[in-house]
Amino acid sequence: MKLNTYLDATYLKTPQDSGLTEDETKQQIIQLVNDAIEDEYKLVMIRSNYVALAKEMLTKAKAKVLVGTVIDFPDGNGGLEVKLNEAQMAIDFGADDLDFVVDYQAFIKGDVEKVTNEVFQATKLALEHNKVVKWIIEVAALTNKQIVQLTSLIKRIIVSNFKEKDYERVFVKSSTGFYKTLNGEPNGATIESIVLMLENANPLPVKAAGGVRTTDEAIQMIKLGVKRIGTSSQKAIMYGENLNSSY
Numbered sequence: 001m002k003l004n005t006y007l008d009a010t011y012l013k014t015p016q017d018s019g020l021t022e023d024e025t026k027q028q029i030i031q032l033v034n035d036a037i038e039d040e041y042k043l044v045m046i047r048s049n050y051v052a053l054a055k056e057m058l059t060k061a062k063a064k065v066l067v068g069t070v071i072d073f074p075d076g077n078g079g080l081e082v083k084l085n086e087a088q089m090a091i092d093f094g095a096d097d098l099d100f101v102v103d104y105q106a107f108i109k110g111d112v113e114k115v116t117n118e119v120f121q122a123t124k125l126a127l128e129h130n131k132v133v134k135w136i137i138e139v140a141a142l143t144n145k146q147i148v149q150l151t152s153l154i155k156r157i158i159v160s161n162f163k164e165k166d167y168e169r170v171f172v173k174s175s176t177g178f179y180k181t182l183n184g185e186p187n188g189a190t191i192e193s194i195v196l197m198l199e200n201a202n203p204l205p206v207k208a209a210g211g212v213r214t215t216d217e218a219i220q221m222i223k224l225g226v227k228r229i230g231t232s233s234q235k236a237i238m239y240g241e242n243l244n245s246s247y
Contacts, residue, residue: 003218006227008097008207009036009234010045010247012070012177026050033057036065039238043068043097045230048086051093068097068132071122074178076101076136083122091129098126099134099230101176104141107150115150119157127166134171134207134228139193140179140186147193151200158204171228172201175210177247186211188247189221198225210247215240 011032015025029050036044037058043066044054054067071086072078078086087098100122106114119135126133137150151172158170174189174197181187188210197206208221209230218229218237231237232247 001219001222003215003222003237004040005042006218006222006229007041007234007237008043008045008068008209008228008230009041010177010209010230010232012045012047012073012247014047026053029053030057033065035235037061037063039234041065041234042228045069045097045099048090048093048095051090051095055094066096066132067094068099068134069093069095070136070176071098071100072103073099073101074176075105076103076138077105079103080118080121083118084125087122087125091126091131095131097132097134098122099136099173101136101138102150102154104138104150107153108142108146112153115153116157119154120161123158123162123170127162127169132169132171134173136173136176136209137197138176138179139174139189139197140181144192144196147196148200151197155201155204164203167203168205171205171207172197173207173209173228173230175230177210177230177232188212191220191224194221194224194226213237 033054045068048069051069058065069090072083123133135154179187189208194208205227207228208226212229212231213233215237
């Protein structure tokens with residue numbers, strides 16, 4: 001099993017999140033990209049303002065590593081115009097994968113029409129530019145029933161409006177890694193949530209993000225059926241190192 005081919009190696013903290021300077025944050029991105037080149041990860045997942053830098057580094061190295069970024073992150077409630085504008089900017093920067101945050105708060109409140117329109121319009125834009133789309137549903141904010149319902153909704157939107165050849169390019173993704181939970185509850189992928197997603201997303205692929213930090217956890221997720229793993233613990237997963245990571 002080539003674990004590296006499943007890994008979306010991730011660094012999404014802003015300087016405000018991490019307490020680092022702008023230059024220190026840039027150095028984190030450069031190190032991430034260099035690690036991705038060395039270990040041949042599937043993708044680096046970074047903020048959009050670093051996409052051009054990463055693409056330049058990868059092109060120079062003749063690496064096959066892809067570049068992804070997040071859209072309407074981390075809350076997903078910016079509205080359709082924000083999603084489309086951020087997506088177009090990321091496309092212009094050269095991003096390969098666009099990971100949108102679903103407006104899960106609108107979904108929880110019952111505004112299915114809003115969610116449906118955003119998922120359709122944003123997916124349409126991305127697929128028209130031959131990008132991979134991932135819809136982050138934020139499982140830690142949802143009940144099991146809501147995980148099933150929201151995953152199923154995304155599947156219905158894609159299957160009803162797009163061609164079968166596009167299905168493999170639209171993922172349902174578990175988490176942002178930024179959601180604040182109470183009492184130390186997991187804020188990312190769990191076995192329970194991923195199983196529910198897999199059961200209800202098919203034929204769309206699933207990405208497990210947040211909380212996958214060890215080799216064994218990654219292998220377990222892959223054996224369940226996920227096609228991508230979002231993690232900032234890529235070194236630990238690859239080499240069994242004990243590294244501290246929050247994603």
